[in-house]
Each structure stands twice: as structure tokens, then as C-alpha cells.
Amino acid sequence: MQEQLHQINQIIEEIKDFQADTKEKLEVFKSKFTGKKGVITALFDQMKNIAAENRKAFGQELNKLKDIAQEKFKELVEAVEAKSEGSSGKPNDLTLPPIPHTLGSIHPLVQTRARIVEIFERIGFTQTEATEIEDDYHNFTALNFPPNHPAREMQDTFFIEKKKSDSETSSDILLRTHTSSVQIRLMEKQKPPIRSLMIGRVYRNEAISARAHCLFHQVEGLYVDENVGFADLKQTLYHFAKEMFGKDTKVRYRPSYFPFTEPSAEIDVTCLICKGKGCNVCKYSGWVEIAGSGMVHPNVLENCGIDSEKYTGFAFGMGIERVTMLKYQIKDLRLFTENDVRFLRQF
Template sequence: MFKKTEKVKRDLQEEIRAVTTLKDAEQLKIKYLGRKGIIQDFMKLIPTLPAEQRAAFGQQINALKAEVASFIEEVIEKLSREPVLKVNHEIFDITLPGKLPVTGKKHPLTQTIDDVKEVFARLGFDVVYGPEVELEYYNFEALNIPADHPSRTDFDTFYIKNDILLRSQTSTVQIRIMEKQKPPIRIIAPGKVYRPDTVDARHSFMFHQVEGLLVDEGVSFADLKEVLNQFIKTYFGKDVRMRFRPSFFPFTEPSAEVDISCSLCSGKGCSVCSYSGWVEILGAGMVDPHVFKAVHYDTEKYTGFAFGMGVERITMLKHGISDIRLFYENDIRFLSQF
């Protein structure tokens, strides 16, 4: 029996010399130390020996097992530290130039938000943020939206419970800022908003807005028009035209929707602009006095304007994207173009 255990050691040392991969080392470990391995076969022989030889042989087998385990673990540890030089049995040429890893890029919506923030920073606007889970007061009441307004129903707003909801507009931030700060105020507030819209090429239940607010003494509609003109010319290009159309929003009076000449057809008319040559990009207007009263501003002293734009919409217009769903599908072929 002693000669057999010595032979096992010699065989193991020969096989270890041939091991070049971790896979080979693991197979060798199974061969010698596995449940059906060589060492286990020796253990099965113990009951067949005379009683006076069993203890000595058992000790010999345990010593052999420990020695074999030590040899194999040493080989595994050594291979683990070595760099892998073989893949599919092909040797790497380490003198060749390395391949650069694929690096990530900013999402096109993030790029747009950064561009918008940069433009308005030049105009003196600060960037502020607010919570996405909001109170009904900030989302509706303080913005002069009456209790019977359609936007306050479950069909148009995600309610969490009672008067807690997912904000449906970033206009909530202007109320929170005005509560804490006295004029002059000049801010933009980018962020996500939520509405239970059916997802299609132009709508999503979650999208991004940028809210703008300027409050001071003597602010006029002409100031609003010039600020938006500066933004549109900087972001879309100097050749883009802009127009204001009368509209209605509960928190601004007077209110307007702002259109730009379609960037896809240069104002000639196409399916994107419904062959009108114009595309709406934002809503704006002078802050309604009722909103100022909610934050305890002197309506005789201060005036201001507000505007809100959809980030997805202006990104689609600038880059000629026709389907909003592309922004959220995580298709690397689409995202890598930006």
C-alpha cells in the first residue's frame, strides 16, 4: 500500500507539469480529490485491511490527501495570478497596439438639457430643481388651476394617495422658489414630469421639461419675447424663425404658444409640421397675479414671465427624430449617433 501512495505522488507531479490552464487544474483536482477520485478509492480499502493495519493506513491516506490538495491549490493560485495569454488556443501578440474599450456617451436628452442650461446661464438664469413626488397644492392650487380643471382628474395625473402625486409639470418648482426667495428671481428648472398618456410616436407617460421664470420690477412681455428669441437663435440657429400665438394657461395671463419654423423642411411644409411650416416648441406668458398672491408677492410692484418647454420635443426637432420612443429603448445603434 505504501508503494501505491508513493506512485500517486509521482503521477501527480508528472500531471502537474502538464497543467497550463485553470480548467486543467480543476479537472486534476476532481481526479484526485473528488467523490469518485483516487484518494477516495484508497479510503474504501481501509475496511478490507486487518484491524491492526487500518489506523496506520488511514493516517497515511490523510497525509497523502493533504499533500495532494496542497500541490493542486498551489498550482491553481499560481495560474490565477498569471495574465491570460491564450484565447481559443491562439497566442496574443503583445506587441500589437491595444484596443480601446467602448466608452459611454451622454444620452441625447441629457445633452439637450446641458445645452439649454448653458444658453440660459449666459442670460443670467440659475438652475434649480424640485421634487418629482409633489403635493397637489404645488402642482395645481398655487398655480391657479381650479378644482374642476380636467388636468386634476385621474385621467391626466398620476395620484399616489390623497393629495400626493407625481408632478405633471415643472411649474411646481417656481412656486417653491418664490415661497423661499423674494425678487429678483431668474431661474430655469429642468426635470422629469409624469402624465398618464398613451405611449406613441409623440407621447410618453414620462418625459422631461425645462421651466423658466423671471420676476422683477418692470418685467414685460417684450422681455419674454427677447429671452426666448435669444434661446431659439442660439439653440436652433440664426435662420430659424419664431412666432407667438395667443393661448391660455391658468398660471399665465396673457399666455402664448411659441412656434418655430420647421427645421426638417425649412418651413416649406412636411408631415412633421403637418405641412404648416411651423412646429410648437413651448408655452409661455406673463405670471398671473393670482400666482403671485399665493406666494405673497406684491402684485402692484412685481411682474414676471414664465415658460415651459419639452426636452424631448426640442431634441427631436434639432436632430430630425420622428419617434419619441427611441429615447427610451436603449438601442446602442441609435444612442451612439449623438
């Protein structure tokens, strides 16, 4: 034991003489004396080799050594911190202004969504949401899609297999391809009058490019009541276009086809980049398509338990990305999901 006590005294003297003026030297002290692989830990490991009658005295000396090392380390830390405050030895000036934090900004899609909701809420539209994982019935069948419609194919829709039994699987569960499925669920639960917006993410199995993406955001509107006509649809979308893009914006309707509306029309607005004069964005036509629309098909109303002889309605749908691209003159759809700070800081 005498040998160990002599070693302890030597370590105490070495600790008292140790000097540190940098953080690197503090690490040297900690590693040599108080660390898990330091000399003090090694001495504690020798406790088992000390005779039983001497272990108490030896332990007291070790605890004394440990206290001295910890106190010395505390003093060294204070000395290094005091030195780092400045060569003058004076503390930092706490009255100086802090480094300003850079505040974030609202994503352009969120800004556009909020503006769309604001416009339609003022004319009586509420909001309705539902699940993004949908079944085939609400996404296709109830919307009057025939069984052989191309949209049901795997190359157009992200299907999810749903196991019905141990021996049978089915692909009738999918990621919704439009928010029209929310309209179906709303009409099943609520009887007319209905005037609501359906906003959310939708998914389509498409190649990602400057003009297309497999994930995007859609807003759809539905109005069902007695004596609702195509003129109501036109005036509603005229109002939206003027509020969103400006009073000089013109709107035109082109005949189209959708399984869930009849008659159907696509809506174009004046190209905001060339102001209708013609450019590569509008393909020199002066017009840009923003939405599809039409009168709700009687079959859709009947599928939801609504009397198509008594009630009529209109529906429209548009991509929030398309509206945002027009409003802020953005030419690449991929910018919305790449999280490029240089792009987001512009908003």
C-alpha cells in the same frame, strides 16, 4: 490502516503519471483528486474509522498526499498556460497595441439640456431643483388650477395615495406633471428679483407613442421683478430660438390659455426639417410648437406671498425631447428611452 496506506501510495503514483495538455484535462484532475468529491476528500472522511493510536500517522500521510496533488496541479496549470501562449512556445508580444475600447457618447437629451442651460445662464438665469414627488397644492392649487380642472383626474396624473390616519386615505400626493411646482417652491422661499430655470423629469398618464410618453423632461423659466413685461418674454425666447436652432429661425406667438399665466401664448419656430416650406412633421404649416408661455397670473404671485401690485413676471416651459427632436430631426419620441445602441451611437 495498512489498506488505506496502500491506497494512498497507489494514488500518489497515479498523480505523478497524470498528464494534462488542455484545460479540460485540468478539470478532470481537479475533480478526481483535489475536488470536494475527489478521492483525497474521501480518504479524509475515513479518518473517523481509523484507530485512535494510528490517526496521527494516517493524517500525516494524507497531508503528504494532499501536498503532492496540489504541487502536481500547479505544474500542470503552468504547462497548459505555456502551451496556450503559442505553438512556438514564445510568450505573447506585449509590445503589440491593445484592442481599442469603444467609448460611449453623451445621450442626446443630456446634450440638449446642457445647451439650454448654457444659453440661459449667459443671460442671468440660475438653476433650481425640487422633488419629483409633489403634493396637490404645489402642483395644482397654487398654480391657479380650479378644483374641477381635467388635469386633476386620474387619467391625466399619476396619483400616490397618502395615508393620513388609520381610517382615512387621500390621493393628494402625486408624481409632478410639470416643473411649475418648482417655481412655486422657489417663490415661497425667495423674494424677487427671481430669474431661474427649472429642469427635470415630469410624469403624465398618457399612452406611449411616437409623439407622447408617460415620462419626459421639461425645462421652465421664471423671471419675476418690478416692471417685467411681455416684451421681455418675447426677447428672451427670440434669443433662445436663435442660439439653439440658428440665426435663420423665426419665432411666432399664438394666443393660448394656461391657468397660471395671463395673457398666455404658445411659441412656434420654423420647422427645421423643411426650413418652413411645409412637410408632414409640421403638418405643412412650416411651423412647429416648442413651448407655452405667458405673464405669471397675479393669483399665483399672491399664493406665494409676492405682492402682485408691485411685481410682475413671465414664465415659459418646453419639453427637452421636443427641442431635441427638432435639433437632430428625430421623428420618434420612444427612441430616447429604449436604449438602442444603434440610435445612441449616432451622438
